[in-house]
Amino acid sequence: MCSTGAADAIDRLAAALDDLAAQDLTAAFGPQLIDRLGLLLVAGNRLTAEIARTVRQGELTGAAEHDGQKTMASWLRGHARLPDPAAKRLVAAGRALEALPAVAAAAATGAVPAEALAVIAPVAAPGKLAAAAAQEVDLAGVDAALAEVAATRPHEELRQVVAHYLARLDPDGPEPDPTEGRSFTLVKHADGSVSGRFELDAVGGEKLQTAIESIVQASRPAGDTRTRAQQSADALVQLCDNALAAGGLPILRTHKPHVVVRVDLEDLIDPAAAGPGAAQTGFGTIISAARARWLACDGGISRIVIGPDGEVLDYGRRQRLSPPPLRRALEARDGGCGVVECAEHRLPPPRPLVRRPPPRPLDRRRPDQPRQLRAPVRTPPHQDPPRLPDRTPTRRPMAHLPPRRHRDPHPPPHHRPTRQLSRRLSSIGRSATGRALVSA
Secondary structure: OOOHHHHHHHHHHHHHHHHHHHOOOOOOOHHHHHHHHHHHHHHHHHHHHHHHHHHHHHHHHOHHHHHOOOOHHHHHHHOOOOOHHHHHHHHHHHHHHHHOHHHHHHHHOOOOOHHHHHHHHHHHOHHHHHHHHHOOOOHHHHHHHHHHHHHHOOHHHHHHHHHHHHHHOOOOOOOOOHHHHOEEEEEEOOOOOEEEEEEOOHHHHHHHHHHHHHHHHHOOOOOOOOOHHHHHHHHHHHHHHHHHHHOOOOOEOOEOOOOOEEEOHHHHHOOOOOOOOOEEEOOOOEEOHHHHHHHHOOOOOOOOEEOOOOOEEEOOOOOOOOOHHHHHHHHHHHOOOOOOOHHHHOOOOOOOOOOOOOOOOOOOOOOOOOHHHOOOOOOOOOOOOOOOOOOOOOOOOOOOOOOOOOOOOOOOHHHOOOHHHHHHHHHHHHHHHHHHHHHO
């Protein structure tokens, strides 16, 4: 229960709020509304400071335990229905008002908003207060400076001042890794749209802002009705388009990364087709036929022909190797290999017979002969056995590629194989050709 004095003050506050709510604002104009809004903001700041002071006193006395809660943050979540971040900020603001009297006095007058108290709260953390005491920091001077900046300067300057003070408390500490504080999360919705959240360090955020701002400033047509958020989103998409078109991104799944969309031929060529689920992107998003045609305006198209049994018969011209179903279809259409002089390029040319010099033995001398008659003993000429080519060609013959290697119909005399070797080569060629036609 509230005390009698507090109950009377809250009753008067409630009556004043009732009077404000009963006023008609339809007849008010600009200056009157601005003056009213300024007074309400000051009153709201004072009320927020009083709430934070009460929360701190309840934390010190354990008031939440009398209502079945362990901490004041849990009480605020349960009874005030505040989200967890808001409850923690209110508890931290109460601690900051207790540790920083100058900031508390400025907040009591309504000059410090609740957001400023949330920024100043890390200064009053127990670990920061202990570090300030160990370094003999003039905490009263820091308190006065923070109160002045929070009451008179923009919010961004207050954040910079607080960050500078916290960094000076540990000047010799290790510099944190910027990648530890970076995070990027994407959430895909049912209609394929994407929303996300990212956290970047100062350097990473500066790089992103520079890239986005350059595209935003370069794309400002006359009569543009887009909001700043829409312009930034369009600039981010344009940045991705530029990176994908440049071709400098890392290889993804053995190919350069690009947007892939699968769509039926009828939906692609028919301008009247506007089905909502006619195409599918590489990441599984279902899009309409109109969006697929829009992406195909400046993209490459690869045709994929599927047979009646689900076999892929054609991969388009971007596919270098023929799949087995397409290979069988070509053989049925052309009656065999479509390359001229197929029998010659299927068999690799024979390797030349290499004559190696005979090994030179050690100098053997006959002691019974005069010195001038002693000579090294030479072995008769030796020739290694001819090396046969591989029995199976290393590459399959393909009808849409020119022959890679041709055998010279007139080899030099010293490279011409013997009769026995010619018979073996002809038998290997016949077996290799037949095996390639079956397995291709």
